[in-house]
Amino acid sequence: MSPQLILLVFLSYTALLFVVSFVTSRKADNQSFFVGNKKSPWFVVAYGMIGASLSGVTFISIPGWVGKTQLSYMMVVFGYIVGYYAIAYILLPLYYKLKLTSIYSYLNTRFGFWSYKTGSFYFLLSRIIGASFRMFLVVNILQIFVFDEWNIPFAVTISLFIFLIWLYTFKGGIKTIVWTDTLQTTFMLLSVVVSIYLIVKALNVDLGALINMVADSSYSKIVYTDWHSKLFYGKQFISGAFIAIVMTGLDQDMMQKNLSCRTLKDSQKNVITLSWILVPVNLIFLFLGASLFIYAGSSGITIPVLTDDLFPMISIKYLGTFAGMTFIIGLIAAAYSSADSALTALTTSFSVDFLGIEKRKNVSEKDKIRTRTYVHIGISLIVLFTVILFREINDQAVIAKLFTIAGYTYGPLLGMFSFGLFTKYKVKDKFVPIVALISPVICYFLSLYSEQIFAGYKFGFELLVVNGLITFIGFYFIRSKKS
Numbered sequence: 001m002s003p004q005l006i007l008l009v010f011l012s013y014t015a016l017l018f019v020v021s022f023v024t025s026r027k028a029d030n031q032s033f034f035v036g037n038k039k040s041p042w043f044v045v046a047y048g049m050i051g052a053s054l055s056g057v058t059f060i061s062i063p064g065w066v067g068k069t070q071l072s073y074m075m076v077v078f079g080y081i082v083g084y085y086a087i088a089y090i091l092l093p094l095y096y097k098l099k100l101t102s103i104y105s106y107l108n109t110r111f112g113f114w115s116y117k118t119g120s121f122y123f124l125l126s127r128i129i130g131a132s133f134r135m136f137l138v139v140n141i142l143q144i145f146v147f148d149e150w151n152i153p154f155a156v157t158i159s160l161f162i163f164l165i166w167l168y169t170f171k172g173g174i175k176t177i178v179w180t181d182t183l184q185t186t187f188m189l190l191s192v193v194v195s196i197y198l199i200v201k202a203l204n205v206d207l208g209a210l211i212n213m214v215a216d217s218s219y220s221k222i223v224y225t226d227w228h229s230k231l232f233y234g235k236q237f238i239s240g241a242f243i244a245i246v247m248t249g250l251d252q253d254m255m256q257k258n259l260s261c262r263t264l265k266d267s268q269k270n271v272i273t274l275s276w277i278l279v280p281v282n283l284i285f286l287f288l289g290a291s292l293f294i295y296a297g298s299s300g301i302t303i304p305v306l307t308d309d310l311f312p313m314i315s316i317k318y319l320g321t322f323a324g325m326t327f328i329i330g331l332i333a334a335a336y337s338s339a340d341s342a343l344t345a346l347t348t349s350f351s352v353d354f355l356g357i358e359k360r361k362n363v364s365e366k367d368k369i370r371t372r373t374y375v376h377i378g379i380s381l382i383v384l385f386t387v388i389l390f391r392e393i394n395d396q397a398v399i400a401k402l403f404t405i406a407g408y409t410y411g412p413l414l415g416m417f418s419f420g421l422f423t424k425y426k427v428k429d430k431f432v433p434i435v436a437l438i439s440p441v442i443c444y445f446l447s448l449y450s451e452q453i454f455a456g457y458k459f460g461f462e463l464l465v466v467n468g469l470i471t472f473i474g475f476y477f478i479r480s481k482k483s
Contacts (some may be wrong), residue, residue: 002263003149005321005329010142013187013332016373017168017180024179025172030357030368033173034101034348036260040178045257046468048181049274051188051337052183052254059188059334060137062282063289065305071290072231074384076461077282079240084275085247086241092419093396095255096264102352103255108184110420112429118355119416123252124346128379131342132386136160138335141312143327158387162282165340166380170373173344174260181257184337189281192288193316193331198323199291203298210291230460239461246464247409250417253345310474343353343383347376411467417437419472424480435474443467 031037041136095103104123108116139158147157169176201288214220224231248254248271261267290312296303301318304310313328325364349356351372360368416436443463450459459466 003146004148005325006142009325009328010146010332013329013336016166016183017336017369020180020183021168021176022170024176028175029365030173030372032175033171033254033344033372034352035176036173036175038262040175040257040260040262042179042261042271044182045178045261045267046270046273046277048178048185049254049270050277051181051185051255051258051333053274054188054281054285054334054337057081058285059191060141060311061332062285063292063311064366066219066289067293067303067307067310068230070219071283071286072222072224072233072236073228073286074222074279074283075233075236076240076243077279079237079242080244080278081275082237083244084243084248084271086245088271090266091245091249091255091417092258092267092271093258094312094421095141096267101358102191102349103252103350106420107416111432114429115416115427115432116353118433119413120290120349122413122436123349125249127311127346127408128383131339131346132383132390134291134338135335135341135383136387136390137308138331139387141331141444142328145316147325155347155388156392158391159384161335162343162380162384163385164422165336165343166376169340169344170376173347174256174341177341177344178260184333187333188330188337189284191326192335194326195319195323196284196288196291198319198326199288199295200421202319203295210294213288213294214272214287214290217290218254219293224338226364228456228458230458232460235460235462241465242414242465242468243461244256246414246468250410250413251345253341256345256348257341271289275479314442333335339383343376344382347372352381376433394467402481408443408467411443411464412436412439412462412471415471416477418468419475423476425476426482427475428480429477431473431478433477435471438468439467439474441469450456 021270023030029037062073077215094106098106099168100106104116104119105120119234130197135158136155139161140154143157147154151248166181182377196207196210200207205213224236226232227234248453258267258270292314293303295314296310299318301314304313312327312331314323316324355371355375357363357371363371412435416432419427443466446453446466447459450457462463
């Protein structure tokens, strides 16, 4: 594929997003930006959230994981179902009952000022690092295949990308994103399906034969029974449930879309529908991964050291122009999907949780919109500088470690919300930041030395549960006498 063609695809797709933005953002106000005026159709939210759940990292990485973990990720996906049911019937009723715009406002009601600010800060920290990491991976591919050809610096590329996102979301916010997400989901799924079709053609077999080839290959294993392993099916399933709870139910980015639904019942239908749709969708991604490895083996293609590179390499270099274009479209959709909602959610959290924009009764709606716009610009600049920093580090291992560390911040959120929901204790609020800091630090050292401490046991995703449990225990120790 020529850089000119890739650039044309990128600009055409972006223009389509601006058309959607123009239609959806008319007469938009702060409530449109924050919760879509609570008029979003639940089925549109459910479909769009597929793309939001499958970020650029997922789009590139899940097919590559198959080489090391086979299809064992499906056990995590099965666990998602349990987690989404917990969100639908435990968390959503709470959020709707309290009429929350930012879900972390609950911590203020339940525990106090410092709990509230700690929860909000951890979301901001983890989402800024996470969104920047995802954006870096995707935009870096565009940089290599397009903008390096014209000697355009990476800083200019990422600045343009973030500016475009800000431009089509600054007015409508979540009201726009609910609809652009449907577009992103459609193109991501089409990209995967078309890629599978092209592999079928390249191998000169039919789809049924390819399914049999995957089933008979070494890539088809789903259940691992060694409990020491990170891939043990029990660990994977339980981890999947809690990953869904914290990465969706306790994440402002994902919950903001759910809170834009008309009623609690609609929001619950959205979450339950999404939980079941994600099963076949993730299976298709994993099937694509196995197909890529089989195709590489049959064609004598050397598997790259970084397996994340397998999908882009085969699509762009071996399957022809159409396959490359299909991959680029899916990649662009994945990049926009994870970035636009992240910037909106970060803006909402800072505006509501730290500036108290909703509580300013003596401030006009026009001034509130102006304040929120300044916050949106500020958040966009912070993400921009973080992505540029990742590029300067230019070390995948270091960046991945930063991303992992950011993930530890969801554990304290799990512990805080659990303690609030399942006990009647109040806590000594001023000690909450200390507990929330100690918990992820302990978990980080557990992840480094678990094999020495626990006789060969390796922590996987279940470390998230341990993180939440340590926070829960910490809250018990700082509980107050009043309940």
